[in-house]
Amino acid sequence: MLEQAVSNLISDDATLSRKQLAMRDRESELLLIACSIVEREGFAQLNMDKLAAASSYSKGTIYNHFNSKEDLFAALAIQALSKKIPLFKSALDFEGSSREKLIAMHAGMHLFSKLSPILAMCALVSRTPAVTEKSAPERLEKLNTLEDLVVSFGDKFIELGQSSGDITLAPGITSDSIVFANWAMAFGTSSLVNNATQSSCVSRQHDTNIVLQNLNFLLDGMRWMPLSCDFDYQKTWDRAEKDLFGEEVALIENQS
Amino acid sequence: MLEQAVSNLISDDATLSRKQLAMRDRESELLLIACSIVEREGFAQLNMDKLAAASSYSKGTIYNHFNSKEDLFAALAIQALSKKIPLFKSALDFEGSSREKLIAMHAGMHLFSKLSPILAMCALVSRTPAVTEKSAPERLEKLNTLEDLVVSFGDKFIELGQSSGDITLAPGITSDSIVFANWAMAFGTSSLVNNATQSSCVSRQHDTNIVLQNLNFLLDGMRWMPLSCDFDYQKTWDRAEKDLFGEEVALIENQS
DNA sequence: ACCTGAACACCGTTCAAGT
DNA sequence: ACCTGAACACCGTTCAAGT
Numbered sequence: 379m380l381e382q383a384v385s386n387l388i389s390d391d392a393t394l395s396r397k398q399l400a401m402r403d404r405e406s407e408l409l410l411i412a413c414s415i416v417e418r419e420g421f422a423q424l425n426m427d428k429l430a431a432a433s434s435y436s437k438g439t440i441y442n443h444f445n446s447k448e449d450l451f452a453a454l455a456i457q458a459l460s461k462k463i464p465l466f467k468s469a470l471d472f473e474g475s476s477r478e479k480l481i482a483m484h485a486g487m488h489l490f491s492k493l494s495p496i497l498a499m500c501a502l503v504s505r506t507p508a509v510t511e512k513s514a515p516e517r518l519e520k521l522n523t524l525e526d527l528v529v530s531f532g533d534k535f536i537e538l539g540q541s542s543g544d545i546t547l548a549p550g551i552t553s554d555s556i557v558f559a560n561w562a563m564a565f566g567t568s569s570l571v572n573n574a575t576q577s578s579c580v581s582r583q584h585d586t587n588i589v590l591q592n593l594n595f596l597l598d599g600m601r602w603m604p605l606s607c608d609f610d611y612q613k614t615w616d617r618a619e620k621d622l623f624g625e626e627v628a629l630i631e632n633q634s
Numbered sequence: 635m636l637e638q639a640v641s642n643l644i645s646d647d648a649t650l651s652r653k654q655l656a657m658r659d660r661e662s663e664l665l666l667i668a669c670s671i672v673e674r675e676g677f678a679q680l681n682m683d684k685l686a687a688a689s690s691y692s693k694g695t696i697y698n699h700f701n702s703k704e705d706l707f708a709a710l711a712i713q714a715l716s717k718k719i720p721l722f723k724s725a726l727d728f729e730g731s732s733r734e735k736l737i738a739m740h741a742g743m744h745l746f747s748k749l750s751p752i753l754a755m756c757a758l759v760s761r762t763p764a765v766t767e768k769s770a771p772e773r774l775e776k777l778n779t780l781e782d783l784v785v786s787f788g789d790k791f792i793e794l795g796q797s798s799g800d801i802t803l804a805p806g807i808t809s810d811s812i813v814f815a816n817w818a819m820a821f822g823t824s825s826l827v828n829n830a831t832q833s834s835c836v837s838r839q840h841d842t843n844i845v846l847q848n849l850n851f852l853l854d855g856m857r858w859m860p861l862s863c864d865f866d867y868q869k870t871w872d873r874a875e876k877d878l879f880g881e882e883v884a885l886i887e888n889q890s
Numbered sequence: 891a892c893c894t895g896a897a898c899a900c901c902g903t904t905c906a907a908g909t
Numbered sequence: 910a911c912c913t914g915a916a917c918a919c920c921g922t923t924c925a926a927g928t
Contacts, residue, residue, distance in 0.1 A: 505825065683920060
């Protein structure tokens with residue numbers, strides 16, 4: 379059921395005509411160019427003129443794909459979310475306890491935001507009213523559908539935790555509460571890590587894994603076993619990075 | 635020392651000339667008008683032309699205050715932060731345990747974001763590269779200074795917790811870690827509550843206090859005593875709302 | 891010294907003409 | 910049917926002229 383939702387949303391090559399496929403390819407191409415402009419010159423410097431100039435298409439064609447600049451941002455956010463789905467799937471198959479799987483998922487998300495900071499940022503920016511107010515309703519709907527899909531993947535982790543007895547929901551606490559708390563913590567932590575770097579309480583802890591630290595506080599508070607005092611989740615984190623992003627991590631390490 | 639930092643930043647009437655005071659008043663006036671435009675027509679509709687037209691000043695004068703549109707957003711974010719400082723002070727004096735004081739602070743922050751959603755949103759938007767890339771360096775510096783001030787207020791809560799024995803820092807955990815985790819959770823939770831309202835796991839829990847729920851997960855995980863299973867923090871929350879915002883809450887309740 | 895608003899430039903968006 | 914880019918409009922920003 380989930381699998382079907384994924385294939386409907388992500389890759390449905392068989393049911394698309396050649397023209398539609400070409401359209402989709404061109405859209406990916408444009409999104410790639412948009413990313414590279416943002417990477418090189420910053421968010422404020424991305425505009426439709428530059429995108430047209432940097433691509434081999436005219437402004438009119440660009441507007442055939444994105445009905446406004448904000449719509450373009452939303453499209454980038456959708457791409458970011460789409461790329462995250464496979465990470466959720468891999469994390470569910472990650473070798474280890476339910477809490478280890480969940481941590482693998484967060485490690486994947488965090489690494490994604492380090493490897494594709496621009497795409498990750500788009501997910502933030504696209505949640506901003508300046509964007510939602512002007513992007514196409516269909517695009518926003520797709521973004522919401524994808525987000526709901528991610529939430530249902532989140533549910534799977536909770537189910538695993540419950541069936542293995544690693545977590546028991548206290549009265550008044552629903553599966554949604556747990557998913558939401560994880561989402562809020564991940565969103566808040568990476569927003570601040572990416573954008574509040576000048577703040578003392580962020581910059582002072584460069585050597586510690588503050589993302590894992592925050593996550594351990596949260597999961598310990600939910601009493602998701604084993605607790606962080608009884609298990610070395612940093613090892614899980616490292617292993618997850620290797621498993622989910624082996625090649626990419628090696629690349630980063632070679633650069634520095 | 636903190637008191638001095640606050641008075642330096644917030645209200646220094648005595649050392650300002652009459653002209654500077656008038657300038658500051660006009661800036662407040664402009665910010666108020668900017669807020670009302672955003673409230674009425676949305677973020678995308680706020681522009682310098684409209685601000686000039688809605689005020690009694692010309693575009694040139696507006697640019698005397700804000701050297702770009704983004705700078706205006708940053709100024710709104712500074713105003714938002716300034717308004718939060720007194721809440722931090724009141725929460726520190728709140729009657730109750732160290733954890734209750736902390737919860738009072740979060741209740742204040744959350745209520746603030748309900749009472750002044752636009753200002754609260756500016757704090758989010760101003761952390762976005764589109765804004766930081768174009769706003770005035772001096773403005774950003776002031777924003778950072780204010781943020782550091784808020785962090786040092788955060789530290790005070792931790793100090794209270796430690797001196798009363800309500801919380802003990804595990805090895806490797808610093809006061810900064812605790813402040814950051816609180817900040818990340820509060821930021822993430824209110825961003826999502828305000829902007830992901832269509833998402834199932836947010837909308838489905840309208841009757842529960844998801845902000846307090848997330849906070850209790852976190853503080854329980856830090857083992858900040860007493861734990862949420864031993865104490866009714868919802869009562870603390872309600873009491874804090876009355877204490878910190880008595881009149882405003884009454885106003886909201888009368889409206890609905 | 892500061893305020894003004896016309897003028898300019900940039901860029902988002904559209905659409906008549908072309909293929 | 911789709912692509913093009915000139916044309917338009919909106920709005921951010923500046924600055925010569927006014928007080």
